[in-house]
Amino acid sequence: MKILVCVTKTPDTTSKIAFTDNNTKFAQAGVQWIINPYDEWYALVRAVEIKEKYPSTTIHLVTVGAADVEPIIRKALALGGDEAYRVNAESSDSFYVASQIAAIAQAGAYDLVFTGKETLDYNGASIGGMLAELLDLPYVSGATKLELNGTTATINREIEGGEEVCAVPLPLVVSAQKGMAEARIPNMRGIMAARTKPLKVAEPVQTDLLTTIQSYELPPAKTGVKMIPADKPEELVTLLHEEAKVI
Amino acid sequence: MSVLVFIDQSEGHIKKASYEVLSYGAKIAELTGTTADGIVLGTVQDDLPSLGRFGIRKVYQVSHESLNGLDAQLYADALAKAIQQVGADVVVFSHNVDGRTIAPRLSARLKAGLVAGAVSLPDTSNGFVVKKNVFSGKAFANVAVNTPVKIISLNPNAYKATEVGGTAEVVNLDIPAATRKVTITAVNKISGELPLTEAELVVSGGRGLKGPENWHLVEDLAKALGAATACSRPVADSHWRPHHEHVGQTGVVVSPNLYIALGISGSIQHLAGVNRSKVIVVVNKDPEAPFFKAADYGIVGDVFDVVPKITEAVKKLKQS
Numbered sequence: 001m002k003i004l005v006c007v008t009k010t011p012d013t014t015s016k017i018a019f020t021d022n023n024t025k026f027a028q029a030g031v032q033w034i035i036n037p038y039d040e041w042y043a044l045v046r047a048v049e050i051k052e053k054y055p056s057t058t059i060h061l062v063t064v065g066a067a068d069v070e071p072i073i074r075k076a077l078a079l080g081g082d083e084a085y086r087v088n089a090e091s092s093d094s095f096y097v098a099s100q101i102a103a104i105a106q107a108g109a110y111d112l113v114f115t116g117k118e119t120l121d122y123n124g125a126s127i128g129g130m131l132a133e134l135l136d137l138p139y140v141s142g143a144t145k146l147e148l149n150g151t152t153a154t155i156n157r158e159i160e161g162g163e164e165v166c167a168v169p170l171p172l173v174v175s176a177q178k179g180m181a182e183a184r185i186p187n188m189r190g191i192m193a194a195r196t197k198p199l200k201v202a203e204p205v206q207t208d209l210l211t212t213i214q215s216y217e218l219p220p221a222k223t224g225v226k227m228i229p230a231d232k233p234e235e236l237v238t239l240l241h242e243e244a245k246v247i
Numbered sequence: 248m249s250v251l252v253f254i255d256q257s258e259g260h261i262k263k264a265s266y267e268v269l270s271y272g273a274k275i276a277e278l279t280g281t282t283a284d285g286i287v288l289g290t291v292q293d294d295l296p297s298l299g300r301f302g303i304r305k306v307y308q309v310s311h312e313s314l315n316g317l318d319a320q321l322y323a324d325a326l327a328k329a330i331q332q333v334g335a336d337v338v339v340f341s342h343n344v345d346g347r348t349i350a351p352r353l354s355a356r357l358k359a360g361l362v363a364g365a366v367s368l369p370d371t372s373n374g375f376v377v378k379k380n381v382f383s384g385k386a387f388a389n390v391a392v393n394t395p396v397k398i399i400s401l402n403p404n405a406y407k408a409t410e411v412g413g414t415a416e417v418v419n420l421d422i423p424a425a426t427r428k429v430t431i432t433a434v435n436k437i438s439g440e441l442p443l444t445e446a447e448l449v450v451s452g453g454r455g456l457k458g459p460e461n462w463h464l465v466e467d468l469a470k471a472l473g474a475a476t477a478c479s480r481p482v483a484d485s486h487w488r489p490h491h492e493h494v495g496q497t498g499v500v501v502s503p504n505l506y507i508a509l510g511i512s513g514s515i516q517h518l519a520g521v522n523r524s525k526v527i528v529v530v531n532k533d534p535e536a537p538f539f540k541a542a543d544y545g546i547v548g549d550v551f552d553v554v555p556k557i558t559e560a561v562k563k564l565k566q567s
Contacts, residue, residue: 120496125363139320142347164434165431168428218387225544226544
């Protein structure tokens with residue numbers, strides 16, 4: 001079994017979101033970077049669990065980013081994974097990123113390709129689907145559970161008001177979310193081992209940008225909370241009905 | 248040159264999110280001086296001609312049995328062929344679970360730029376620019392689409408479904424059937440509950456409720472409002488409530504018209520899951536709770552005292 005896990009860096013949830021250069025660039029100063037939680041807690045940890053069950057499994061990691069993403073990749077390797085690829089490029093266009101990963105995935109002939117449900121920065125939830133199309137593989141998104149039975153995967157995915165269970169032949173692409181696995185913390189042995197695991201750098205393949213971010217904007221600041229006295233909670237209902245008009 | 252809207256269905260019934268995207272697609276057509284049509288894949292029990300009331304001209308249908316239930320590969324393939332046949336150049340999805348699965352595939356297939364999670368109509372004054380959510384609701388990006396065919400997936404609840412009247416012509420498209428790879432073996436829906444992601448009103452409870460035995464406070468208010476119920480992460484982690492109710496960064500992300508938070512302090516992770524709500528109400532006994540900074544209306548008070556009174560007032564309003 002060969003598994004490819006797509007990981008990316010993302011600003012920590014508590015990071016201040018601000019923009020520079022006339023609101024065209026994300027202000028990176030002082031930002032704490034983490035592995036995108038959906039990639040780490042669900043996709044990567046599930047891959048590691050599969051390897052624990054089937055020890056002949058190989059796990060490769062792939063990321064698209066500049067050299068500053070390497071500490072993140074080392075941390076991911078400390079959790080598990082045998083080697084990593086970094087495609088030396090940065091882009092906010094999902095198709096560009098998916099095309100880079102597809103080039104790595106095609107060369108590796110993987111049975112299972114994991115992504116996280118979405119990234120916390122661009123929230124596109126697009127890489128998995130684009131990758132599956134580029135590789136001409138089946139795709140299940142928002143998966144909360146994945147079990148392997150020989151050459152078939154049984155997957156639960158979230159749907160409105162419940163879940164759907166499906167059986168899909170390998171190879172396939174799956175995007176993972178909460179439920180797939182429990183978050184882990186790398187142990188000292190893993191951290192030591194990660195230092196010497198191969199981290200290969202690949203140059204990007206030529207790809208068109210289908211989209212371009214022209215500018216960013218912050219949501220209008222809340223005008224401030226309107227407080228209602230605790231002894232007159234019925235006033236809240238009147239305000240929701242007459243002023244906010246939401247009930 | 249036209250707008251094509253993907254009409255999402257589940258087990259033969261059209262999802263509410265589809266009405267929003269039909270209205271949105273019709274509005275784009277109006278603004279760009281063209282027409283909008285819908286497309287539905289699989290067998291549908293609901294009445295299709297009446298979807299014309301959202302301003303679309305035709306409903307294209309591909310009703311092969313293999314398209315009953317989502318297999319993104321087949322859906323993207325059928326849609327790509329349909330787009331070619333009808334000559335659409337703007338394709339609209341809901342950014343719901345199915346739209347998030349199909350739209351990226353279609354984008355890669357057609358090399359058509361995708362704006363995923365759009366929150367506004369496109370600005371066509373200089374190119375084709377759509378505003379979308381980024382940084383988990385903490386900012387927006389204005390995204391230019393550089394390709395002849397443009398794909399948009401619209402955030403649920405970002406555009407109001409509007410009935411303008413009219414009847415749509417149903418047209419069956421001749422697209423060859425293909426073989427599914429994804430076999431759906433079970434669909435488990437939590438019966439009797441309003442799906443959280445589709446709800447316009449949400450009442451949510453946190454640790455301030457002290458235990459699962461007090462959840463009737465949340466449920467009674469939700470029932471009076473016709474709202475869905477939700478909870479914070481510690482509540483789900485303590486198994487007071489099921490995990491599918493957990494709203495936040497790593498749980499369900501909601502964008503209702505009204506989000507009422509009862510006894511939730513408002514951690515940054517929780518806010519990331521609810522900050523797309525139009526109106527936020529916070530009831531908390533701690534006046535320093537960070538949630539008040541993100542709220543539109545607030546009550547500093549004991550949920551055990553305040554919430555039953557709100558519920559009574561809602562019941563009174565509904566009766567009047």
